[in-house]
Amino acid sequence: MEPLESGQVWHMPELRMKVDLVGKLLVHYKLAKHNAVRVPNSIGSIATIEKFLKKNKAVLVKETVLVAAKK
Numbered sequence: 126m127e128p129l130e131s132g133q134v135w136h137m138p139e140l141r142m143k144v145d146l147v148g149k150l151l152v153h154y155k156l157a158k159h160n161a162v163r164v165p166n167s168i169g170s171i172a173t174i175e176k177f178l179k180k181n182k183a184v185l186v187k188e189t190v191l192v193a194a195k196k
Contacts, residue, residue, distance in 0.1 A: 126175065126178065126179060127185055129144055129147050129152055129171060129174060129175065130144065130147060131144060131145065131146050131147055132144065132145075133185060133186075134185070134186040135178055135183040135184065135185055135186070136183065136184050136186055137178075137181045137182065137183045137184075138181075138182075139158060139159070140156060140157065140158060140159075140181070141156075141157060141158075141159060142154055142155065142156045142174075142178070142183065143155045143164075145166070147171070150170060150171060151168050151169065151170060151171070152168070152169055152170070152171055152174050153166060153167070153168055154166075154167055154168075154169070154174065155167065
């Protein structure tokens with residue numbers, strides 16, 4: 126599993142987690158169902174979040190950057 130970094134998006138079968146900010150001990154994140162409208166901010170320890178991601182078999186989403194062709 127990759128180390129937690131700001132901006133990561135992790136997908137699980139029924140949830141997704143967006144990591145907002147990673148500090149020395151804590152992680153600020155948003156955890157929501159895929160069709161959620163409002164998502165609360167949460168805080169947890171890095172160790173707890175990593176255990177949660179492993180337990181739920183989370184997959185890190187690689188974001189692709191699309192570059193528009195200049196005309």
